[in-house]
Amino acid sequence: MKNSIWTASAPSNIALIKYMGKLDGNIPCNASLSYTLDKYRTVVTLKISDNDNFVNSENLSDESVQKFMKHLDYIRQVFGCKEKFYVISENNFQHSAGIASSASSFAALTLCACKAISDLLHIDTPSLKEMSEISRVGSGSSCRSFFSPWSLWQAESAEAIELPILKHELVLIDTKVKPVSSSRAHELVRTSYLFEGRIARAEKRLASLIFALQKKDWQRCYQICWEEFWDMHALFETSNPHFGYFSSQTLQKLRDIEHLWKRYNDGPIVTIDAGANIHLLWHQ
Ligand code: DP6
Secondary structure, eight states, rough: OOEEEEEEOOOOOOEEEESEEEEETTTSSSOOOEEEEEEEEEEEEEEEESSSSEEEEEEOHHHHHHHHHHHHHHHHHHTOOEEEEEEEEEEEEOOOSSSHHHHHHHHHHHHHHHHHHHHHTTOOOOOOHHHHHHHHHGGGGGGGGOSSSSEEEEEEEEEEOOOOEEEEEEOOOOSSOOOOHHHHHHGGGGGGGGGTHHHHHHHHHHHHHHHHHHHTOOHHHHHHHHHHHHHHHHOOOOSOOOOOOOOHHHHHHHHHHHHHHHHHOOOOEOOOSSEEEEEEOOOO
């Protein structure tokens, strides 16, 4: 086994109902719903080594690297494995593409480490549900990347949910590093006066969005997702200290999309994550 190499890849995802606010172990305050971005993937390779080593093609901050390697430790601990690994993580999309790589990278690390450790310990590879739960502990949103095209995450577990296929398009506005990490944002939003009622608002929107998607009521889907991303960004802007991600171009582009809807009575679903870039989901 000394020369064995394991590799696994996982996609990113974009949430339409957001995970914002959490409890210990990345248990979300509210359920979230995401669309899996199969084209945007991270590939993780593991090789047995005398010491843990991490190599990646992006310039990750020390904090991000520590969080990643801490997750490898956690996976080893789950299975009682003592092996050390040489870890390579590569995205098939550019760091500057404006897609959060945390979901895809933690999901890929979890998949790869579970595969490697199961081989080494001669045990069955855990189920997707088990791996998704392990991945959640590393970074919450990664647990949704195990299911495609739609993923619904409530409490400990994510699962697939059947809803219409959409076409994803990214409107790239800003490629700068986020001013506040998502993990910090989860803490800060609790200081906003708008956090009261947030869980009820998100849960209500989730039920309405699933219903609207099932009915293919695209205008309603657009309205719900619009309200939802503004809700999350309003939490950011009213936290103490407050912070934000939008640029003037973000607002300009949002106005363009609004005009499109007004003119044609049709258009894409729009959402914005913790960044300035806009995600469009077009119905077929
Ligand atoms: C704004 O999963 O990055 O993208 O669990 O602390 O790693 P941690 O946070 P993370 O949070 C993602 C927040 C979000 C919304 C979402 O993806 O639902």
